Amino acid sequence: MGTRMQWDIFCKVIDNHGDLGVCWRLGSQLAALGERVRLWIDDATALHWMAPTGCEGVQVIDWLDAAAVQQAAAESAPDVLVEAFGCEPAPELIARFAEASSAGGPRSWINLEYLSAEPYVERLHGLPSPVFKGPGAGLTKRFFYPGFTPATGGLLREPDLLERQARFDRAQWLAAQQIPWTEGERLVSLFCYEPSALADLLTQFADGPEPTRLLVTAGRAANAVKAHLSNISPESPAPHGHGALSISYLPYLTQPDFDHLLWACDLNFVRGEDSLVRALWAGAPTVWQIYPQDDDAHHAKLNAWLDWLGAPPSLRRFHHVWNGFGDGPLPHLETQGPWRETVLAGRAALRAQDDLVTQLRHLIAQKS
Numbered sequence: 001m002g003t004r005m006q007w008d009i010f011c012k013v014i015d016n017h018g019d020l021g022v023c024w025r026l027g028s029q030l031a032a033l034g035e036r037v038r039l040w041i042d043d044a045t046a047l048h049w050m051a052p053t054g055c056e057g058v059q060v061i062d063w064l065d066a067a068a069v070q071q072a073a074a075e076s077a078p079d080v081l082v083e084a085f086g087c088e089p090a091p092e093l094i095a096r097f098a099e100a101s102s103a104g105g106p107r108s109w110i111n112l113e114y115l116s117a118e119p120y121v122e123r124l125h126g127l128p129s130p131v132f133k134g135p136g137a138g139l140t141k142r143f144f145y146p147g148f149t150p151a152t153g154g155l156l157r158e159p160d161l162l163e164r165q166a167r168f169d170r171a172q173w174l175a176a177q178q179i180p181w182t183e184g185e186r187l188v189s190l191f192c193y194e195p196s197a198l199a200d201l202l203t204q205f206a207d208g209p210e211p212t213r214l215l216v217t218a219g220r221a222a223n224a225v226k227a228h229l230s231n232i233s234p235e236s237p238a239p240h241g242h243g244a245l246s247i248s249y250l251p252y253l254t255q256p257d258f259d260h261l262l263w264a265c266d267l268n269f270v271r272g273e274d275s276l277v278r279a280l281w282a283g284a285p286t287v288w289q290i291y292p293q294d295d296d297a298h299h300a301k302l303n304a305w306l307d308w309l310g311a312p313p314s315l316r317r318f319h320h321v322w323n324g325f326g327d328g329p330l331p332h333l334e335t336q337g338p339w340r341e342t343v344l345a346g347r348a349a350l351r352a353q354d355d356l357v358t359q360l361r362h363l364i365a366q367k368s
Contacts, residue, residue: 006036008078012087013043020046021274023084025156029357031057049252063090080364082110095135108364109139115146115273117304122151126363144360148308150353155277157355170264179215179248186210186335189265191217191275192289194224197322200330202228206243214245215261218252266335283347285339287322299325309346312338
């Protein structure tokens with residue numbers, strides 16, 4: 001792997017925080033290792049706040065721009081083509097890749113899949129997938145499954161992550177974000193869709209015995225919180241909390257500052273794929289709202305992750321209710337004890353495994 005390679009990563013935005021977040025982290029980590037990266041994206045809007053300064057070595061291309069596609073098709077094909085989450089690159093670019101592959105020289109076509117702890121991930125990770133039709137006919141893709149065990153592709157983790165966490169100063173970061181906070185006030189982050197149990201959560205905080213400051217991320221989470229507070233008190237809504245609950249609404253955060261948010265909090269509510277991984281690295285108790293699917297396939301996916309984590313019964317039940325398939329009110333949440341111990345043990349196991357980029361480059365070197 002001594003030569004510098006060209007990587008083309010293709011991403012279609014479904015949930016621009018998750019799909020694009022994963023692809024941007026992947027591209028940035030590859031660029032930091034000296035690789036050349038082109039990120040093909042159909043909607044790069046979220047990068048304006050997620051990564052406003054860009055990244056040296058990563059070129060962002062709008063794949064809806066026909067001229068950009070034609071220009072790239074006329075240039076040298078990538079050494080590695082990454083289809084993120086089952087998207088389909090433009091036929092012209094596949095044809096250019098196929099032409100270069102047939103002309104000789106090792107090239108790799110990777111199908112980067114969604115993250116899951118389900119058993120099939122270990123069975124399918126790294127398997128070949130022959131292409132039988134279209135401009136790529138005759139080539140072979142390889143499945144690459146991120147995951148939580150040594151038999152999977154691992155998780156995205158920057159080489160300097162532990163050092164940056166060790167240097168992090170919570171009080172300094174909160175002050176820089178103009179978030180009022182006093183010692184003894186529990187800090188909780190909220191990054192969610194619109195969970196039906198949100199009302200229970202806010203009531204639990206407001207009626208609780210200890211002061212809680214809820215740091216609410218911009219977008220759907222903030223809209224959901226404000227809508228609930230307006231509904232319960234339309235005449236005099238209290239958007240910044242009541243009782244023991246204080247609420248701070250955050251602007252859209254860059255990826256580094258989203259990490260800082262998770263590091264600063266005693267409990268993190270996250271959603272989707274990218275933020276779950278970042279919450280695991282943060283090491284605080286974590287509640288995950290999984291992306292809902294029409295056929296309820298997300299139920300099995302969530303339970304598989306809870307099984308891997310070794311979640312205690314209270315944490316498992318909290319997840320079920322938070323994700324809308326558990327009966328009754330939310331259990332009492334915890335920021336210490338088994339919830340914290342479980343996440344720390346999971347993080348330790350993950351740290352002992354190679355990260356995703358290391359494994360991906362190793363797979364490509366093996367197949368070259």
